[in-house]
């Protein structure tokens with residue numbers, strides 16, 4: 001048929017047949033049994049106010065649209081509330097699948113700038129949310145240890161935490177690409 | 184009261200570094216109901232399940248294991264007052280137990296650092312331990328029933344889910360926290376979508392504030408519609424979300440529509456136990472608790 005309607009075509013090159021396999025191996029073992037019922041989307045608090053659709057993400061993952069999935073900022077709209085995982089009629093670990101894809105995205109260099117910042121705080125201080133002056137002051141007023149007895153009060157412990165993050169490669173993973181953010 | 188049990192108190196990040204008033208209330212109330220707290224010296228970020236686990240799962244597992252190892256070494260189970268930290272420790276322990284090779288992997292990261300770890304320690308939520316003592320037992324300590332106080336109970340997500348790795352009754356309509364609120368003399372009021380997420384987790388608050396605050400707004404609007412006087416939660420991150428989002432929403436609106444005081448459970452219980460509001464850190468809230476306290480305590 002010859003018409004002027006432009007179709008959205010999924011090119012063969014966009015399909016990575018190994019993508020699902022890697023998600024399955026990482027623990028979302030039932031993902032292939034998805035029946036696209038949309039239960040996950042219907043219970044999603046993020047989907048209620050954004051264009052993020054959990055069901056669509058699952059479908060794209062199954063199709064192997066790796067690049068599209070991993071590069072999309074939508075992947076980061078999941079609040080990991082686990083409602084979809086509880087309600088999926090196929091008992092797919094939907095939230096786990098999302099976390100697995102996020103790990104893949106970060107490995108490919110797709111990381112939101114704010115998330116890189118949080119990671120750097122963890123690398124430097126051992127806390128994703130470190131103590132600030134105002135709260136140190138409040139601790140003092142409340143008569144609880146002014147510096148919490150965490151890595152904040154123990155430099156040797158912080159050294160251990162940093163060493164572990166070096167060994168897991170987290171420090172390298174978080175380092176910015178040459179020439180700034182890839183995102 | 185039965186014999187006191189000692190736990191290693193895991194603080195996390197948000198509680199000690201943003202809401203020390205909540206930490207204060209926990210330190211004041213728990214020993215009075217038979218729960219002794221041992222400092223977990225040198226603990227780090229749990230690390231956060233929504234962000235760090237989403238970035239690099241092996242780093243998340245290694246650091247979670249280190250925190251667990253500190254408690255194991257102290258000979259205590261770990262206790263936390265944050266749903267996110269609770270989720271991290273429960274899921275990390277499950278992963279280590281189901282996959283012994285993951286424990287080996289973690290130990291390889293610990294090599295030479297002097298951190299023994301067998302993954303035999305357990306991690307508990309503060310509200311889980313309070314619930315174990317039981318509403319009847321706790322009720323004996325209530326000397327100032329909070330009559331007429333209408334409360335919106337917020338459980339949060341990771342306290343309850345995934346349900347196959349949580350200690351609660353298998354239901355989607357939990358009541359244990361409502362029961363623990365009722366014994367304080369306050370009344371837990373039903374409201375729409377009570378079990379919905381607060382919107383803070385998963386790195387959403389960290390990267391997309393408008394979406395995150397809009398989720399909180401939906402919950403807050405439902406609470407306002409139900410006519411509640413206060414929110415009661417058991418998670419430092421949900422606590423942050425309700426405290427900070429209300430201020431943000433008011434600023435955007437240019438009017439003070441959102442002003443529901445946000446109580447951590449131990450603050451509510453402490454009040455009912457006759458403790459002074461300042462001892463419970465209630466004078467350090469983002470959303471002022473003053474007019475509510477004036478009404479309740481006079």
Ligand code: SF4
Pocket residue numbers: 033034035036037038039040041054055058087088089090091092094
């Ligand atoms: S709820 Fe489960 S089966 Fe239904 S679309 Fe979502 S992932 Fe697929």
Ligand code: SF4
Pocket residue numbers: 040043044045046047054077078079080081082083084085094095
């Ligand atoms: S876990 Fe994520 S995708 Fe699933 S319902 Fe919650 S926010 Fe939506």
